[in-house]
Amino acid sequence: MAPPRAFVYESSFEDAMPAILERTRNVPTLFFIDPCGTKDITAEKLRPLLEQRDRAATEILLRIDPGMLSRFAGWVKAAERDAKKQKISAKMRTLLSQFNIDVDAIAASDDQPEKDELLGQYLGLFNQRFKYVQLVPIRAHYFDAPKYYLVHGTDSPDGCAKVNDILSTTEDELFEVTAVEAAAGQEFLFAPIRTPRVTIRDAKDFVLELLGRNGLTTFVEVCAELSKRFGPDLREKDHKKAVKELVTDQRVLRGDSGAITRKTALRLPIASELA
Numbered sequence: 001m002a003p004p005r006a007f008v009y010e011s012s013f014e015d016a017m018p019a020i021l022e023r024t025r026n027v028p029t030l031f032f033i034d035p036c037g038t039k040d041i042t043a044e045k046l047r048p049l050l051e052q053r054d055r056a057a058t059e060i061l062l063r064i065d066p067g068m069l070s071r072f073a074g075w076v077k078a079a080e081r082d083a084k085k086q087k088i089s090a091k092m093r094t095l096l097s098q099f100n101i102d103v104d105a106i107a108a109s110d111d112q113p114e115k116d117e118l119l120g121q122y123l124g125l126f127n128q129r130f131k132y133v134q135l136v137p138i139r140a141h142y143f144d145a146p147k148y149y150l151v152h153g154t155d156s157p158d159g160c161a162k163v164n165d166i167l168s169t170t171e172d173e174l175f176e177v178t179a180v181e182a183a184a185g186q187e188f189l190f191a192p193i194r195t196p197r198v199t200i201r202d203a204k205d206f207v208l209e210l211l212g213r214n215g216l217t218t219f220v221e222v223c224a225e226l227s228k229r230f231g232p233d234l235r236e237k238d239h240k241k242a243v244k245e246l247v248t249d250q251r252v253l254r255g256d257s258g259a260i261t262r263k264t265a266l267r268l269p270i271a272s273e274l275a
Helices: 013-023 043-051 066-078 083-097 103-108 115-127 157-182 200-214 219-233 236-248
Strands: 029-033 058-064 132-138 148-154 265-267
Touching: 013 043, 043 115, 058 115, 066 083, 066 103, 066 115, 066 148, 083 103, 115 132, 115 148, 132 157, 132 219, 148 157, 157 219, 157 236, 200 219, 200 236, 200 265, 219 236, 219 265
Parallel strands: 029 058
Antiparallel strands: 058 148, 132 148
């Protein structure tokens, strides 16, 4: 069997993308995109990747700085106050529209839009392409604002749930390091543990709503949907606890017995089964 080969393209990713997409069409592929700046990840630049759907399993990991979106939006607002800035503002309006941003709403608003709002609109591009889209915040300390985000897009529930578990563990470690540094030498009998912002009850309520909407669903699909909804505050062990409690209370039925696995099918009971 021939060893894997590395291909280096002496051109921009945008120019090389058609060849890359063709070479990987029938191969499970992870695209990691770390742009020099922000303009290289507009909808126009990523369109071939986001629109090609007849491919093998595809995931994307992309770095995005929402602060840049906020600065671009600031130029749109600046044109209202300074006629000399209208030319730059027009360019920023065009650029923001390529990030899936509603520039008319920005211009009409009295306030500067929040970074999270702009980022949410940008993520719409990936929500249209992938079933599961997650944000991975990158920061030095637990309570710091993220320096930037990694956007993870996948159609695989296993991929979504696995990334969420990894991120949850990373968040725990980051919280512990931050707490120890803040204690300035104080000893801990037990390692500091972060307090989740959501509860098992929140997870149970969501699972019931999900099964009521989707019907028969595997456990790993439940994990992926919980990951989308609550992020790293809950991980697979918490997902499993929520499902076990629902099964014990007979509010959820499973399609097998024994330990709950990722393939375990879950559904709500019908009226006759509750009698």
